[in-house]
Amino acid sequence: MIVHQAYRFALDPTPAQARALSTHCGAARFAFNWGLALVKAVMDQREAEKSYGIAPADLTPPLRWSLPALRKVWNQVKDDVAPWWAECSKESYSSGLDSLARALNNWTTSRDGKRKGRAVRFPRFRSKRRARRSCRFTTGGVRVEADRRHINLPKLGRIRTHESTRKLARRLEAGTARVLSATVRLEGGRWHCSFTCEVQRADPPPAQPDVVIGVDLGITHLAVLSRPLSGVTNAVGAVPNPKHFARASAALRRKSRAVSRKHGPDSRTGARPSKRWERADQRRNRIHHRVANLRRDGLHKLTTALAAGFGTIVIENLNVAGMLSNRRLARSIADAGFAEIRRQLAYKTRWRGSRLVVADRWFPSSRTCSDCGAAKAKLPLHIRVFRCDSCGLEIDRDLNAARNLAALAVSSTTGTGGTGDLEPPCSNGRGADRKTRALCGQAAVKRPDRSADLPVGCPAGASRIRSCR
Template sequence: MRTLQGYRYALDLTPRQERAILQHAGAARFAFNWSLARVVAVMGQRAAERSYGIPDAELTPAISWSYPAMRRAWNAAKATAAPWWPECSKEAYNTGLEALARALKNWSDSRLGKRRDRPMGFPRYKSRHRTAPSVRYTTGPIRIEPDRRHVVLPRLGRLKLHESARKLARRLEAGTARILSAAVRRNGGRWYVSVCVEVERAERAPARPRSVVGIDVGITNLAVLSTGEVVANPRHLQRSLQRLRTLGRGMSRKSGPAWAAGRPPSNRWRRARGRLAAAHARVANLRRDGLHKLTSRLARTHGTIVVEDLNVAGMLSNRRLARHIADAGFAPLRRQLTYKTEWNGGRLIVADRWYPSSKTCSGCGAVKTKLTLSERTYACEACGLRLDRDLNAARNLAALAAAAVSTAGSGPVSGRGADRKTPNLGQVAVKRQPGTAQAGKTGTVPLQGGPPSHTFEEVGETGLIRV
């Protein structure tokens, strides 16, 4: 199986090498701003001509926003626009032009309704005071040195790695990997190089191929598995808030920048900002490390993993829980499980967003009409089952694995009661999915707290999947 994989290493740069990288990052920023100014000028000219009543056929010709067209325009004008252009690699200018072409396409697709993600605004000019310096290389000598402690990049030469690159070097020596590109970026006061590699991965199988596990993520506990395992939420941001606030107050007391007045920041303010950035980077690294360890263990152990399709962007609109949700990292956990299950020969099943996993009894299938967030213990009024709310939801998710057999390739699996809102009155005709109490029968399961109005039809083999 061939796939793309990234390797990220910290760099130990000399002052001369750091200045060279900053020069290349500045060249990328210059090319971005130059091309953006050209686009804005043409757009403004055409808008002005329309306001004068000039027909569309006689307007100033529009320019292409594609990356190849921007490269041709830059190559034609670079001798006058940037006489110093030979001092940097061509990849530096290509980095800025490619970023602008991608930003303009995202903005255009967002306006035309072709983009499903959040709306994108029009690109803004890049400033060296607000933009993280970065440069990407796609051609030229990009290799790992035989000592596995250095990486070679075009025009920058031999850069020392903070740690050994033996894992990547072994793949390259064995011929099972091919370097496609490398990007250098500064984050949290440190420089990193990210190497994008096309890897030939061997076929693997999980340690327990027949095992099915449902995962219910939350804030109190990061993940509760249907096996009964509880993964505590480390709350890295919450534990570091006091230090972050102290560092932020310290930076606010220093003489900061006032670029409109032509006043640069003081050296003490720069050092304070570096300390604050390093503290934020540490929190992000701790969160990333914990999520990678958890998802790797689950993907290597279980053959089938069932998760919920959470609307994380919508959940972040809750001002009381937004910080805790972002600190937990629901979206990275789902993203990592997606590709790691594929790497390890397992499968990932995504439950429908409207499937009431928390409201449904994992024993008899009865659905509660209302379940507040403060109710941490699920109490079924139909069969008397009492258990932890998150464990009950995880078991319901695990029970959906059998339903995925009949809906393979059709998208998220809709379980019982997966209508947009759990109703208080009336009948909702839905199929009774695996995980119900009575097998091979058609019966009526009541809504808890209301009349017995839900009629379900049993299909296939039923019963709670034990893992």
């Protein structure tokens, strides 16, 4: 299987190379701002001409927003707008224009209703101090050196890496990978280089290809599996939640107080921050980056174990954006990384040849008895033990939901996705246009404020955060 995969390495540039990297990122930011100013000028000119009653055929010709069109205009005027352009690689300016073309395309598709999610605003100019320092190289001498301790970038030359590049170098030497681009970025006070490669993967199939496992995500436990997994869960099947951000909150409070005592930037007066403020802010940002790295490492280990161990994995289609609107749980939900777990499972199941099934958002996994199938009308969130009124089963709420999800893949009675589906098949991409089936003989009633049929006992206008579970 041929996939696109990124390999990210930390760099150890010399002071001169660090300044050169910053210069290339600044050149990309300059090209972005120049192109955005040109686009706004053409748009404003056309609007002004329309207000004067000028015929459409006589208006100023529109400017195409594609990368080739913007790069063509840049090459015509670069000697006038940037006489110093030869100091940086041409890839830095192309990187900035490519970012602008993508931003304008996202705004256009969002405005036309062709893009899912929240509305995308029109691009804004990038500040010299607030913008992320990043630059991408697609052509030229982009390679990993044979000593596995250096990389080579156009105009920048050889740069030493902080870690060994053998993981990518072995694939390049074997001919199973091809470098497409390299992106340098400053994060947490350290430069990183990410190689986007076309990789030919031959991952082994899952250890238990015929086994189905349900995964119920939560806050008390990061995930509860329908069956225990050695080395990952406890005897019950629960994966402990490390709560990296909560553990680092005390250190973050101390660093934030130190930052607040320094003379920081002021957007109203244009005052620039002091050097002490910048150093204190860097120390605080290092904690944020460490938390992000720890969370990413833990989620990768969990999703890799699931994809390598089971042939079918069933998860829920959670409304994470809606759940984050709950101010009491937003921080814990963001710290758990529900969306990242689903994203990683989506591509890792494709690599392994396993199957990812996405349950419908309105599937009552927590309210349904995993033994007899009887469903409760409602089950408040604070009740953590499920007690069945029909068969008398008493079981942990999350474990009961995980077993129901596992049984869902076998019965296939409610909305499920296919192999590696990122979204369930529906018209709007959110699963909200489906109708919840009445369970255990309950009559379905039509609520005036929702088009879907809900079982009797579900409160009218129930929030998608709780999914009526």
